[in-house]
Amino acid sequence: MTALPTTTLPATATGGGARSGSRLALALVSAVLAVPLVTAAHQSRHAPFGDQLTVHAAVSAPAPGAPDPVLRSAGPRVEARDPRSGALRWVHERTGHRPLSLAAAPGHAFALWSDGLVTDTERTTGDAVRWHRALPGLADWLAAGPGRAAGVLQPLGPRGRMLAVVTPRRIAAYRVPDGDLRWVLPAAGGCAFEPRRSVRTGGALLVAQPCGGRGAWTSGVIAVDGLGRIVPGRTPLGNELPEDRPKSQGHRPEKAVTRPG
Template sequence: MQHPTELRTHEGTVEAYDPTTGEVRWRHARDGRRPLTVLPARGEAITLWDDGFVTATDGRSVRWHRALPASAGWLAAHGGTGVLRPLGRGILAVLTPRRVAAYRTADGDLRWVLPARKGCWFAPERALHRGGALLIAQPCARDAWTAQLVAVDDRGRIAPHRRSLGNEALGRGPEQLNPQKLVAAPR
């Protein structure tokens, strides 16, 4: 079993340190690129780079990578604050002003995409977790403040009667009730 590591960014690298000894376990760099933010995930590091690439690495190899369309200019001006957000059940949300995309952390598989409404944009730095949901600010020029908030989880946008995307682990289907949720009596 591999022991946990501490992840840090240093100049143009992502570094994993042994928390007991402080020794560097591994380093990962991309030529001419700078890591903006890094998250731990199952013994790996998921990194957002300044050119809009997201990579998952264990230090020996890059397991998967994804490009964020038309984001390099925005990232250069705003940095990576709030862009990478874990959603639970092995799903990572990647927030940009134009869209929210969710990837499975095990293999980088795209699970769902939520575009910003016309005339609106997402504000990644203002998103926050509340219970099992990620609440994302979506400022709009003409909408009331109550319409300027979107809630998502590992299955996508939270809405009544939504269908499962198949993110569940095998043997655990959406038909099973969660005892933590209250169920209203039939009317």
């Protein structure tokens, strides 16, 4: 064990001077002991949400205009591979969790994890996780049966600028650049959305919402896009970032809960 440095007091020191010297020596010893403890705490600090990003240096700086990598889940991690060579660009892992579903938009890689967390990773270089979002009860619902993650992540709007997270109780839509929650559509009373039963057509996402056999089959289908539920005469929110909004747009509320169908 490394010997601790000591302070030698003058042989003539007596009374208050000796006590002051002793206190100085104790302070120095305490400071030396604290250094390895602080260092250990710094080294053991975990990344927020358990994220671990590994960027492969050989392809960490793709040429301008290069296509985004192809995403795939491989056991406990998300892999991004070059679409031409198949080379691994980056890997995203989260301690104790695994990806259940993936989706993508230009520059963005979305993952739904086993603990119900949704992440957006910088898709081109994989050097940052932009945001994390979680919906109440999503983790328990995913754990209740296999295959439930299918259809949960749904990019919406031009170039996938919105991400809808479809669960039985609600559809929540997040603005992709910053993860801001823009609108929430609750399922109608006695009904539930079925993420696996969805289809895209003409820029809209149609999601099944069965209600236990009640009503016509058309009432069990809900149409949404990046602006919310598609209904006649709607006045949707603007989803632009504040700095991108036209000055003439005027004031609009920042969030909304749309009326269930």
